Amino acid sequence: MLKEKIVRWGRWAPIAALMVAMFALPVYAGDAAASAKALEKLQTNLNIVWTCVAAFLVFFMQAGFAMVEAGFTRAKNSVNIIMKNLMDFSIGSLAFFLIGFGLMFGKSNGLFGTSDFLLSGTLGDGEHWNYTFLIFQTVFAGTAATIVSGAMAGRTKFKAYLVYSTFICALIYPIFGSWAWGGLLNGGGWLENLKTPFCDFAGSTVVHSIGGWLALAGAIVLGPRIGKYDKSGNSQAIPGHNINLAALGVFILWFGWFGFNPGSTTVGNGEIGRVAVTTNLAAAAGAIAAMITSWMMFKKPDVSMALNGALAGLVSITAPSYTVTPFGSIWIGLIGGILVVLSVVFIDKVLKIDDPVGAVSVHGVCGAWGTLSCGLFNAEKVLGIGETNGGLFYGGGFSQLVSQFIGVGAGFLWAFITGLILFNLIKTTIGIRVTPEEELRGLDISEHGMEAYAGFQIFTNE
Amino acid sequence: MKLIVAMIQPHKLPDVKKELFNAEIHKMTVTNVLGCGQQRGYSETYRGVMHEVNLLKKVRLEIAVNEDFVDATIKALIKGAKTGNIGDGKIFVLDILRCLRIRTGEEGEDAIG
Numbered sequence: 342m343l344k345e346k347i348v349r350w351g352r353w354a355p356i357a358a359l360m361v362a363m364f365a366l367p368v369y370a371g372d373a374a375a376s377a378k379a380l381e382k383l384q385t386n387l388n389i390v391w392t393c394v395a396a397f398l399v400f401f402m403q404a405g406f407a408m409v410e411a412g413f414t415r416a417k418n419s420v421n422i423i424m425k426n427l428m429d430f431s432i433g434s435l436a437f438f439l440i441g442f443g444l445m446f447g448k449s450n451g452l453f454g455t456s457d458f459l460l461s462g463t464l465g466d467g468e469h470w471n472y473t474f475l476i477f478q479t480v481f482a483g484t485a486a487t488i489v490s491g492a493m494a495g496r497t498k499f500k501a502y503l504v505y506s507t508f509i510c511a512l513i514y515p516i517f518g519s520w521a522w523g524g525l526l527n528g529g530g531w532l533e534n535l536k537t538p539f540c541d542f543a544g545s546t547v548v549h550s551i552g553g554w555l556a557l558a559g560a561i562v563l564g565p566r567i568g569k570y571d572k573s574g575n576s577q578a579i580p581g582h583n584i585n586l587a588a589l590g591v592f593i594l595w596f597g598w599f600g601f602n603p604g605s606t607t608v609g610n611g612e613i614g615r616v617a618v619t620t621n622l623a624a625a626a627g628a629i630a631a632m633i634t635s636w637m638m639f640k641k642p643d644v645s646m647a648l649n650g651a652l653a654g655l656v657s658i659t660a661p662s663y664t665v666t667p668f669g670s671i672w673i674g675l676i677g678g679i680l681v682v683l684s685v686v687f688i689d690k691v692l693k694i695d696d697p698v699g700a701v702s703v704h705g706v707c708g709a710w711g712t713l714s715c716g717l718f719n720a721e722k723v724l725g726i727g728e729t730n731g732g733l734f735y736g737g738g739f740s741q742l743v744s745q746f747i748g749v750g751a752g753f754l755w756a757f758i759t760g761l762i763l764f765n766l767i768k769t770t771i772g773i774r775v776t777p778e779e780e781l782r783g784l785d786i787s788e789h790g791m792e793a794y795a796g797f798q799i800f801t802n803e
Numbered sequence: 804m805k806l807i808v809a810m811i812q813p814h815k816l817p818d819v820k821k822e823l824f825n826a827e828i829h830k831m832t833v834t835n836v837l838g839c840g841q842q843r844g845y846s847e848t849y850r851g852v853m854h855e856v857n858l859l860k861k862v863r864l865e866i867a868v869n870e871d872f873v874d875a876t877i878k879a880l881i882k883g884a885k886t887g888n889i890g891d892g893k894i895f896v897l898d899i900l901r902c903l904r905i906r907t908g909e910e911g912e913d914a915i916g
Binding site: 568781786790791792795798799 | 814817835837845846847848849860
């Protein structure tokens, strides 16, 4: 009896199995597609998290710049330095959001963008990424803007500086940025469309050199601080009032640079570690090289030069950080550290341009070196991220180096010439420099009516 | 033996030092002081509250000299510190009763050098 029942029902088994399979298969395939999509979403969100964290680190660099500049200048101007730093980021943030972002990343005509102002038009599809991208790029623009306050410290009219802050983040920085980075969003500039694309991973030229050459223009138009050069033109020392603050600033900048360089991958994966390693090695090499160079030149290791050297290493590695080997990054930082010491002395004693914090040397000169070093040290094939090595030292020939020269030259001409025009315009309209009495008394009291060190007796003999 | 005390504007210190060195006067003591004379103060604001500051930063020099150096010192001080504006400062000449050099124990005019 039982045997008959099993045989009768058993006949259905293959058909039943087929039906079960029919229903199960689509569900299984659907799971695969759904999980792929979920993974993709997860990666996108990871990218957003990483980019945002990096953006917040770069924002913290504003504190670094403020402390470096306050430490390297005199106590009687501290309030003014802080105000300038606070304002160039604040005004820069707004100016970049309203005007600059669109110019830099909107649909481009090759020279500048013409859409995406106020982020309009980029919302909707992929809108989370666009907000993240905006905040990331804003803090980079703020970094470029704040470089200039150091070179113009101690004698600049506050109003003049506010005007400058608007123009750099609204026009000067974004237009050059669109040439090199526009393709990161909706644009596309001529530098990134060269036969061998201009390589500037995190902005040695786009951010630092632009800021550095603008600083040079400002320092030239302003003229030196009273008492900086005596009647025969010899440079006089005007020591910074707080080397501790300056050192704190440099450490904060070094910390923030781990957002600046690794963050520019804008992807949450293993490359972050590699870029962090190249960044750190260059900073360390730069600090040591600058210390040794200043030790040899001045008979004693100069801490202010060593601090500048760390920054020089960081600025230098900014462009090549993604595409060079760790060994290459040591060389790049080392040469940056030597260069910065020589450049500070050259600009101060030979060109006789007063740069209180060495901004032109650290950001302009070393930014240019770092950008050029891509043409020498790029090793994409060695690193497994490209098909050939771009750098001359790795068999890549001269084409990358040529593109780098073009970019560095374009950056210098753009920033320096627009800077001269802007600062001279300010000079002839609202005036750029304070009166000698105001300068001697200190900008804190004359421009802001308060002191940074109320209750302290600041020893001023100048 | 006279002690010459001068209050000068802080930013004139480098010029005054140069004039003194030119007149072969190298020994001095310099301190930071606050003071006022005919120069009026200025006002500062802190978070909306005004306050008058009328003790201004000055630099005080003390130079001990023998009689024959007094006039040269005063002339050098004035040459270095004068700007023609109110607030240039003042010079006081005081008598020194005794003067000793700690290292050697010399006394009197020799001690001043």
